[in-house]
Amino acid sequence: MSTESQTTNGRSRPKLLQNWISMFGLLIVVGALFSFFLLWLTELFMGTGNPYVGILAYVVSPAFMMLGFALMLYGVWWERRRIRRTHRLRPLIIDLTQARHRQRLIIAAVCTVGFMLLSAIGSYQTFHLTESVEFCGKVCHSVMEPEMTTYEQGPHARVACVECHIGPGATWFVKSKLSGAYQVYATLFEKYPRPVPTPIKNLRPAQDTCEQCHWPAAFVGDVVKTVHSYLTDENSTEYAVKLELKVGGADPNRGPVGGIHWHMNVANKVEYYAADEQRQEIPWVRVTHSDGSVTVYKTEDFEGEVDESKLRVMDCMDCHNRPAHNFLSPNKAVNNAIALGRLDRSLPSIKEKAMTVLCEEYETKEEALARIEEVFKEEYADQPAEKVAQAIAEVQAIYRKNFFPGMKADWRAYPNNIGHKEWPGCFRCHDDLHQSEDGEKVLELSRCDTCHIILAQGSGEELEKLDSKGQPFKHPGDEYEMGWLCSDCHSGGI
Numbered sequence: 367m368s369t370e371s372q373t374t375n376g377r378s379r380p381k382l383l384q385n386w387i388s389m390f391g392l393l394i395v396v397g398a399l400f401s402f403f404l405l406w407l408t409e410l411f412m413g414t415g416n417p418y419v420g421i422l423a424y425v426v427s428p429a430f431m432m433l434g435f436a437l438m439l440y441g442v443w444w445e446r447r448r449i450r451r452t453h454r455l456r457p458l459i460i461d462l463t464q465a466r467h468r469q470r471l472i473i474a475a476v477c478t479v480g481f482m483l484l485s486a487i488g489s490y491q492t493f494h495l496t497e498s499v500e501f502c503g504k505v506c507h508s509v510m511e512p513e514m515t516t517y518e519q520g521p522h523a524r525v526a527c528v529e530c531h532i533g534p535g536a537t538w539f540v541k542s543k544l545s546g547a548y549q550v551y552a553t554l555f556e557k558y559p560r561p562v563p564t565p566i567k568n569l570r571p572a573q574d575t576c577e578q579c580h581w582p583a584a585f586v587g588d589v590v591k592t593v594h595s596y597l598t599d600e601n602s603t604e605y606a607v608k609l610e611l612k613v614g615g616a617d618p619n620r621g622p623v624g625g626i627h628w629h630m631n632v633a634n635k636v637e638y639y640a641a642d643e644q645r646q647e648i649p650w651v652r653v654t655h656s657d658g659s660v661t662v663y664k665t666e667d668f669e670g671e672v673d674e675s676k677l678r679v680m681d682c683m684d685c686h687n688r689p690a691h692n693f694l695s696p697n698k699a700v701n702n703a704i705a706l707g708r709l710d711r712s713l714p715s716i717k718e719k720a721m722t723v724l725c726e727e728y729e730t731k732e733e734a735l736a737r738i739e740e741v742f743k744e745e746y747a748d749q750p751a752e753k754v755a756q757a758i759a760e761v762q763a764i765y766r767k768n769f770f771p772g773m774k775a776d777w778r779a780y781p782n783n784i785g786h787k788e789w790p791g792c793f794r795c796h797d798d799l800h801q802s803e804d805g806e807k808v809l810e811l812s813r814c815d816t817c818h819i820i821l822a823q824g825s826g827e828e829l830e831k832l833d834s835k836g837q838p839f840k841h842p843g844d845e846y847e848m849g850w851l852c853s854d855c856h857s858g859g860i
């Protein structure tokens with residue numbers, strides 16, 4: 367290839383772009399540009415369902431385009447240095463009176479503007495892509511499968527991951543991209559922990575995430591909720607509780623301050639110290655009331671002073687810690703399936719059998735699904751085949767939605783802090799053991815009606831006899847004694 371050419375005025379001038387490195391760079395740029403347009407058209411006509419097309423179009427091809435440009439420039443620099451040794455380079459003079467120069471300048475300007483426009487669109491699309499649910503949930507498929515699957519079934523299935531995990535603001539955006547880059551690396555090299563640990567240390571406080579949509583001052587008042595359960599007897603007898611939950615509110619301008627949402631950091635501030643990583647053991651709690659008075663509650667065994675830097679201010683996520691990724695326990699999942707009519711109670715002891723097979727530990731999903739089929743076919747050999755097939759399909763569906771052996775993610779790894787039946791939840795503090803320093807005030811467990819009244823309980827007709835004053839809890843069987851934590855016995859498997 368010649369590096370010199372004749373110009374009109376006869377003097378020789380080297381062409382800096384004409385060297386192997388720059389040519390190679392140009393080839394890459396053209397190739398990347400071509401594949402970008404192809405991918406872009408694919409996305410335009412085939413929809414945005416596939417995140418990989420987006421990644422190739424807006425991350426990989428622009429990266430190659432940049433690489434190509436860099437190579438071209440490097441080639442020019444290298445060539446210039448080479449020629450300098452043999453020639454004296456004429457200084458670059460732009461003479462606008464010459465039509466040729468004007469033409470070239472216009473071409474250069476158009477190219478620059480075009481390139482800048484393309485990169486602007488490109489980076490905007492890249493931004494959109496990395497913020498999308500597809501990118502967060504599907505690209506790192508095996509790692510995020512548990513969170514993605516549970517998310518898709520929850521009340522926030524239409525809320526993008528970034529709304530809760532990143533929230534608004536430029537600094538958090540940058541922080542998230544930095545930690546995101548590490549996560550991509552961790553995924554590629556399988557350096558992530560199983561299960562993904564919670565609570566997430568750098569999750570932002572609820573004011574910046576949940577409260578962007580949920581108004582903390584809202585007055586909810588009473589919420590009536592019927593929880594359907596079934597016993598492990600032959601008929602899987604129903605045992606339901608109709609609760610009136612005193613959710614209340616925390617803003618005096620909206621309604622009386624009190625009830626469950628009293629904690630919400632609007633007028634009162636609740637801080638606590640947790641002895642374990644998962645915040646399941648809470649020996650020390652401090653309340654700053656709206657009038658400025660302070661009460662400290664602690665358990666008897668807690669000694670010494672707390673480290674102020676380790677305190678956490680209670681917010682929505684201390685109770686609603688599974689708003690998007692609720693891993694149901696076998697007991698809860700089977701209860702729901704029977705209540706919805708998806709599991710047939712005429713199959714003898716279906717509650718017990720389904721729950722038992724789900725509680726076993728499996729190495730892989732395939733092993734679990736095969737085992738469910740095997741157990742049911744054996745146990746229900748004398749039952750109509752169609753009914754059994756439906757039961758197998760339903761229990762397998764429960765497994766697929768709530769159990770992820772590859773990531774060791776299921777109800778055992780992720781406690782749910784709403785309520786108190788299968789995990790300590792509210793009873794982490796309200797357990798009769800937390801007393802104020804003068805011993806006058808106690809966070810009570812035994813006064814069940816602090817939080818809810820039981821309007822009706824049992825099954826069939828009993829559920830229709832509503833008692834607006836509330837009735838004492840009648841635990842099925844006679845195992846339960848007042849004062850026990852429910853989670854001492856109920857661990858998800860009963």
Ligand code: HEC
Pocket residue numbers: 499502503510513514517522525526527528529530531562563564565566567569683686687688689690691780
């Ligand atoms: C409604 C808010 C919300 C949305 C939407 C949401 N998350 Fe979460 N996510 C949470 C909360 C709250 C936690 C638990 C935090 C804690 O306990 O510290 C969590 C935890 C996680 C964890 C840690 C493991 C675990 O299960 O606790 C991962 C991973 C995760 N989310 C990924 C995602 C992905 C991917 C999406 C989108 C597909 C998503 N999240 C959407 C609120 C949300």
Ligand code: HEC
Pocket residue numbers: 521522525526529530572575576577578579580682683686689
């Ligand atoms: C982008 C908006 C948005 C964000 C952010 C958000 N939510 Fe929600 N949330 C909603 C919407 C919308 C619903 C109602 C869904 C429906 O009724 O179908 C909802 C419903 C709920 C419910 C009622 C669930 C139920 O079962 O009925 C709770 C509790 C809740 N959100 C808590 C949270 C918490 C905690 C966070 C923060 C981790 C959060 N939300 C963040 C929009 C949001």
Ligand code: HEC
Pocket residue numbers: 572576577580581582586589611613626627629630680681682683684685686784785
């Ligand atoms: C002390 C624990 C606790 C805290 C803190 C808390 N909640 Fe709740 N919240 C509950 C309970 C319990 C319910 C009753 C419904 C249930 O059991 O699912 C509820 C119900 C709700 C509902 C559903 C209301 C309805 O109409 O059904 C929403 C939405 C909600 N909370 C949002 C929030 C938000 C947002 C915050 C933070 C600003 C918050 N909660 C803080 C315990 C709490």
Ligand code: HEC
Pocket residue numbers: 612623624625626628629636637638648651652653661663680684685783784785791792793794795796807809816817
């Ligand atoms: C971190 C400890 C902690 C946890 C967890 C906790 N609470 Fe509380 N709760 C408190 C404290 C402290 C008080 C205030 C006692 C006082 O008045 O000094 C309180 C008060 C209450 C009150 C009475 C409010 C009023 O009307 O004065 C209700 C109702 C309540 N909690 C419900 C719940 C429910 C339901 C849960 C679980 C979803 C829960 N709490 C979880 C610490 C906690």
Ligand code: HEC
Pocket residue numbers: 591593595607609611784785786787792793796810811812813814815816817818839849
């Ligand atoms: C600190 C508040 C609080 C106290 C005290 C409390 N509960 Fe609850 N309880 C809750 C909440 C919140 C739920 C709702 C959980 C949900 O949304 O499913 C609940 C749910 C229940 C349920 C339905 C559980 C299920 O999933 O089957 C029963 C039964 C119940 N409580 C009984 C009691 C009894 C009995 C006591 C007294 C020994 C008591 N509770 C004390 C807050 C409380």
Ligand code: HEC
Pocket residue numbers: 595596597598599605697701787841842843845846847850851852853854855856860
């Ligand atoms: C001493 C152990 C023990 C304690 C403590 C206990 N339970 Fe139970 N509970 C049982 C047993 C055993 C059964 C029967 C299981 C069966 O037949 O399916 C049961 C059954 C139930 C059922 C119906 C079956 C189901 O789906 O779980 C509910 C609801 C229930 N208990 C709620 C509670 C609540 C709420 C508390 C705390 C206030 C509590 N239990 C405390 C042992 C206990």
